Every structure is written in structure tokens, then in C-alpha cells.
Amino acid sequence: MTQENVLMATLTVREAIYYSSQIQLPDSIPLAKKLALADETIQEMGLTSALDTSIGGRETKGISDGQRKRLSICVEILTRLRLLFLDEPTSGLDSAASFHVMNRIADLAVREGMTIVAIVHQACSEVFELFHGLCLLASGQTIYFGPAADAA
Numbered sequence: 749m750t751q752e753n754v755l756m757a758t759l760t761v762r763e764a765i766y767y768s769s770q771i772q773l774p775d776s777i778p779l780a781k782k783l784a785l786a787d788e789t790i791q792e793m794g795l796t797s798a799l800d801t802s803i804g805g806r807e808t809k810g811i812s813d814g815q816r817k818r819l820s821i822c823v824e825i826l827t828r829l830r831l832l833f834l835d836e837p838t839s840g841l842d843s844a845a846s847f848h849v850m851n852r853i854a855d856l857a858v859r860e861g862m863t864i865v866a867i868v869h870q871a872c873s874e875v876f877e878l879f880h881g882l883c884l885l886a887s888g889q890t891i892y893f894g895p896a897a898d899a900a
Contacts, residue, residue, distance in 0.1 A: 754820075757805030761798045761819055765790055768823045789826055793818040793852050814845035818852065825856065834866040843872040854878040 755764055769786040770779070777785075790796055795818055803819065804810015811819070817837055824832060837853065838846035850868075857864045868875065879896035892899055 755803045755816065755823075757803050757808060757810065759803055760800050761790070761795055761803065761811060761815070762800060764803060764819060765795075765822050765826070769826055772823075772826050785826060786822075789822045792825075792856055793822050794848070795819060795822065812845070814841055814849060817841065817845075817849050821849070821853065825862075828860060828862075830862055832862055832864045834864060836867050836869065838868055838871070838875065843874070846872060847874045847878075850875045850878050 759767070765786045766783060769782040773782045773785065790799065795815060798811050798815050801815075802808065802810040803816065810816075821834070821837065824834075834853070837849055841849065850866075850871075853864055853866070856862065871879075876896065882892060882894065882896040882899050883890060884892040884899065
């Protein structure tokens, strides 16, 4: 997932994830199964209350920044890849929204057996506690690599 959200502002959350499921998932999967996977992903990321809300953008009001981040993640996790790279999934979010996004991602990683590599700058303590492994960099050099719990 890229740092910048690339979602069509005029679509609703439901339309965006349903269209993505039809495009990304193989043709061998029946449409009903694709939509069921989309619904499951929407629930996992806590977006059911925003299903019929427009995504919005600079010109039009829509879902919140946190919901937009979670929708971008939904689009990426539809295919249930074993490895997911997230470039600043908390960028532009307050600490509460950051925790909500990262908590959903951490739960998904455990449940699906995924490895998630996320670039996060200045994580609040609640978000930091969600990490299992940690690589800290300073001036392009690794200063710590190991269990997050041992870094405190």
C-alpha cells in the first residue's frame, strides 16, 4: 500500500471494495464468493458503518482519513497475500485513529498468518506495543533489530 491513497472520490466504500474484488480476484472465483470476500474484508477493517458513504477527496466531503486508510488497506488485502508492505499507514492520522488502523492490521496478521512490513514514523506507545519485530533506523543505519518488547 502506498502512502498516498489512490481511491476514486466519487465511489462509495462498498463500490470501491466490490469493484476491486472483481478486478483483483481470479476469474475462477464466482462473483458471489468475490463479494463475500469483499464483505469479510470490510468487516475486518471496521468499515461496515461507512459502506454507503462516498470516499470523497479534496473537493468533496466523504469518509474520514482513518476510514480512507483502512479502505486502502482493504483493497490491498483482498487477495490475502502472505506478505504485505504498508508505507506509512498512520500518516496524517491522530493517535486514536493510528491505533485503530494498526490494531486492525495486527489482528489480521495474526488471524491470517501474514507478515506485514510497515513503515511508521513516531508511533504512539499504544501503536508501538502492537509490534512484534522492530527495525529502528537512524541516518540510514540500523540501530536496533529484534523483538519490539526488548527495545523499550
